[in-house]
Amino acid sequence: MANSASGESIIGRFVKIVSAFDDRHTSMTVAELGRRTGLPVTTTYRLVNDLLRERLLEREPGGDIHIGTRMWELVSRGSKMLGLREAALPFMEDVQAVVQHSTTLGILDSDEVLYIERLGSDKTIVDITKIAGRLPLHATSSGLVLLAHAPAAYQDSFLARPLTKFTETTLTEPSLLRRHLAEIRQRGFAAMPGVIVPESSGIAVPVFGPDNTVRAALSVVVPRNEENAAARVPVLMAAARGISRALGWRGELKGTLRQSH
Amino acid sequence: MANSASGESIIGRFVKIVSAFDDRHTSMTVAELGRRTGLPVTTTYRLVNDLLRERLLEREPGGDIHIGTRMWELVSRGSKMLGLREAALPFMEDVQAVVQHSTTLGILDSDEVLYIERLGSDKTIVDITKIAGRLPLHATSSGLVLLAHAPAAYQDSFLARPLTKFTETTLTEPSLLRRHLAEIRQRGFAAMPGVIVPESSGIAVPVFGPDNTVRAALSVVVPRNEENAAARVPVLMAAARGISRALGWRGELKGTLRQSH
DNA sequence: AGGAGGATTACCATTGAGCGGTAATCCTGA
DNA sequence: TCAGGATTACCGCTCAATGGTAATCCTCCT
Numbered sequence: 001m002a003n004s005a006s007g008e009s010i011i012g013r014f015v016k017i018v019s020a021f022d023d024r025h026t027s028m029t030v031a032e033l034g035r036r037t038g039l040p041v042t043t044t045y046r047l048v049n050d051l052l053r054e055r056l057l058e059r060e061p062g063g064d065i066h067i068g069t070r071m072w073e074l075v076s077r078g079s080k081m082l083g084l085r086e087a088a089l090p091f092m093e094d095v096q097a098v099v100q101h102s103t104t105l106g107i108l109d110s111d112e113v114l115y116i117e118r119l120g121s122d123k124t125i126v127d128i129t130k131i132a133g134r135l136p137l138h139a140t141s142s143g144l145v146l147l148a149h150a151p152a153a154y155q156d157s158f159l160a161r162p163l164t165k166f167t168e169t170t171l172t173e174p175s176l177l178r179r180h181l182a183e184i185r186q187r188g189f190a191a192m193p194g195v196i197v198p199e200s201s202g203i204a205v206p207v208f209g210p211d212n213t214v215r216a217a218l219s220v221v222v223p224r225n226e227e228n229a230a231a232r233v234p235v236l237m238a239a240a241r242g243i244s245r246a247l248g249w250r251g252e253l254k255g256t257l258r259q260s261h
Numbered sequence: 262m263a264n265s266a267s268g269e270s271i272i273g274r275f276v277k278i279v280s281a282f283d284d285r286h287t288s289m290t291v292a293e294l295g296r297r298t299g300l301p302v303t304t305t306y307r308l309v310n311d312l313l314r315e316r317l318l319e320r321e322p323g324g325d326i327h328i329g330t331r332m333w334e335l336v337s338r339g340s341k342m343l344g345l346r347e348a349a350l351p352f353m354e355d356v357q358a359v360v361q362h363s364t365t366l367g368i369l370d371s372d373e374v375l376y377i378e379r380l381g382s383d384k385t386i387v388d389i390t391k392i393a394g395r396l397p398l399h400a401t402s403s404g405l406v407l408l409a410h411a412p413a414a415y416q417d418s419f420l421a422r423p424l425t426k427f428t429e430t431t432l433t434e435p436s437l438l439r440r441h442l443a444e445i446r447q448r449g450f451a452a453m454p455g456v457i458v459p460e461s462s463g464i465a466v467p468v469f470g471p472d473n474t475v476r477a478a479l480s481v482v483v484p485r486n487e488e489n490a491a492a493r494v495p496v497l498m499a500a501a502r503g504i505s506r507a508l509g510w511r512g513e514l515k516g517t518l519r520q521s522h
Numbered sequence: 523a524g525g526a527g528g529a530t531t532a533c534c535a536t537t538g539a540g541c542g543g544t545a546a547t548c549c550t551g552a
Numbered sequence: 553t554c555a556g557g558a559t560t561a562c563c564g565c566t567c568a569a570t571g572g573t574a575a576t577c578c579t580c581c582t
Contacts, residue, residue: 009568010271010540011311021339031558042542045559050272063549063558067340069370072377075336076393078282079328086392090382097358109330116333121351131347132337270539271569292529303571306530324529324578 013039013047017057018067023130027066084216085117087246088207091239092218096120098235099220102127105207106142107216108150109134111158113143116216126197127221138163138177139170141190141202142217148184149206149214155181166196189233193224200224203232205240210248218243274300274308278318279328284391288327345477346378348507349468352500353479357381359496360481363388366468367403368477369411370395372419374404377477387458388482399424399438400431402463403478405451409442410467410475416442427457450494454485461485464493466501471509479504 008016020028020036028036034044048065051057055070076082088105096103096119105117112134121127129135137143137158147155155178163172169192171177184190193201204219218240220232269277281289281297289297295305309326312318316331337343349366357364357380366378373395382388390396398404398419408416416439424433430453432438445451454462465480479501481493502510 009311011275011315011317014272014275015315015317015335018335018339023338023343026339026341026344029558040542041559042544043540046540046542050270054270054272054276056272056276067336069342069368069375071336072340072342073370073375073393074276074279075328075332077284078279078287079333080287081330081333082284082392083287086382089380093354093357093381096354107330109334114330114334119350120354121347131343132334290529301571302530303573304569307569307571 010047013037013043014051017044017047017051018071021067023132027060027064029064033065081116084247088117088216088218088243089119091242091246092117092119095218095220095235095239099222099232101220101222102129103218103220104129104142105216105218106140106146106204108137108143108146112136113140113146113217115142126200128197129221135196136164138172139166139196140219141192141204142219144181144184144190144192145204145206145217145219146214148181148190167198169193170196188237191230191233198224203230203236205233205236207240207247208244208249210250212249212252215247216243271308274298274304275312278305278308278312279332282328284393288321288325290325294326342377345508349378349477349479349504350380352503352507353378353380356479356481356496356500360483360493362481362483363390364479364481365390365403366477366479367401367407367465369398369404369407373397374401374407374478376403387461389458390482396457397425399433400427400456401480402451402453402456402465403480405442405445405453406465406467406478406480407475409445409451428459430454431456449498452491452494459485464491464497466494466497468501468508469505469510471511473510473513476508477504 016037016039017033020033025036030045030048031041033048034041037044039047048057051068052059052065055068057065057071058068059065084107085105092103092105100120102118102120104115104119106113106115106129108114113136115129115131115133115135118129118131135143137147147158150158159174159177163177164170165172171180189203189205191201191203200221201224202219202221204217206214207216207218209215218236220236222232277298277300278294281294286297291306291309292302294309295302298305300308309318312329313320313326316329318326318332319329320326345368346366353364353366361381363379363381365376365380367374367376367390369375374397376390376392376394376396379390379392390401396404398408408419411419420435420438424438425431426433432441450464450466452462452464456463461482462485463480463482465478467475468477468479470476479497481497483493
């Protein structure tokens with residue numbers, strides 16, 4: 001692979017181009033795209049034109065380009081995210097209706113929580129989760145739930161590296177974290193007051209797939225000063241079980257119980 | 262472009278590969294992917310491996326591959342769909358809370374309505390809209406709204422081709438449709454009883470962008486036998502204005518009113 | 523154990539698609 | 553009118569991509 005002087009494949013360059021767009025920069029001129037990606041000018045134009053031809057990119061009246069509707073459609077339709085989302089949404093709506101604060105669904109990807117769905121952006125409390133946004137595992141309730149149910153080998157390697165301490169309550173000490181993860185597995189939920197942002201706290205529970213492994217974490221963000229945040233747990237758990245069942249989960253398998261840790 | 266014997270570019274093949282996945286087939290073996298795309302075996306394997314390397318595709322334990330989380334993330338984050346969705350969701354939740362049936366948001370793409378968001382899949386009524394799914398313009402309330410506010414030239418070319426008659430009430434006669442579109446523009450909403458599915462009817466209103474053009478259609482699907490479906494219109498309209506404003510729309514421009522038809 | 527059938531990888535000669543430089547042209551605002 | 557950036561046009565070089573054949577792996581089934 002790599003026809004280029006720099007040794008990159010077209011696929012690699014495609015990724016560079018798509019990556020140049022984010023929620024802050026959804027459209028830009030081709031020249032600017034070239035600058036952002038660092039690709040040679042001519043190459044950028046040629047590649048962009050190829051992508052325009054396939055409708056993976058689109059040119060707007062002003063001349064700026066943006067990610068094409070076709071690309072969004074193809075990826076959304078073929079991705080497993082949609083299935084998960086479809087299964088989760090009705091239950092998330094229920095949670096949202098009762099809890100009133102923002103409800104999110106996150107998965108484990110590349111050592112971080114990737115939020116794939118979110119309902120109810122409540123401006124009154126601080127909530128930095130965004131759809132298609134990422135946050136560190138050890139500093140979010142969703143992340144802790146996902147980490148707690150990940151394979152032991154994975155936990156080990158994750159806990160081996162240095163962890164950023166965002167606020168006073170962020171746990172970074174491996175041994176303390178381990179104990180906390182065990183607790184999360186046992187209680188079935190994670191409740192973290194102000195782990196990233198001091199003013200808000202998150203509560204998260206696991207969502208299971210047919211093979212009884214954890215697929216996602218369902219969580220709500222509430223103001224930290226709320227009296228008994230733990231009262232939210234049953235609602236979340238019920239919803240998570242509903243989602244799990246919609247995914248094909250059949251309750252905890254009594255006979256062939258398989259531990260992931 | 263096209264190094265291949267068949268004269269396809271890599272980008273084209275990339276599209277073929279991604280297109281091979283849909284909501285019914287979210288994962289498959291590489292060999293099957295080759296069959297579905299019609300690409301030469303070796304080529305399929307090489308390309309898939311390149312894509313796996315970039316994490317645009319992912320291999321699951323069984324060996325099957327599926328669209329990668331990275332791909333979903335990159336496209337979602339960079340796409341304008343997210344912005345539209347973020348703006349619309351809070352209002353859609355409100356509509357959903359009041360109307361109780363399913364609420365959808367659709368845009369015009371490739372002569373069809375592409376649904377980009379949907380809340381409340383009510384199993385009690387028939388509703389064939391899916392996220393990232395498509396339906397014909399002339400047979401859905403959303404589509405009619407979008408068509409009604411499209412440029413005149415576009416309407417002409419669209420109405421020039423033969424239109425499928427799905428049920429008794431589907432309008433296919435160009436002149437009748439034109440009159441109906443005018444009516445929709447004037448009243449500000451489209452209400453179609455059983456245009457695709459006889460048992461349900463849809464109501465849709467336009468969502469405007471900063472330049473006062475129509476960006477999307479907000480709609481609800483209700484049972485056809487509901488007494489006064491038209492009573493839903495004000496709620497929808499209020500929500501649509503809210504979304505429009507969130508997109509930067511500043512009310513109908515009195516001075517420099519620009520007609521799109 | 524053996525073997526059939528599919529999935530996957532290894533190998534390799536051929537070639538044209540991608541590459542990226544330079545230069546011309548278009549566009550926009552001052 | 554002019555300046556500076558964005559975009560397109562042109563072009564020779566070359567190696568990455570191609571896709572055939574064949575070997576290997578893997579999974580059931582008998």
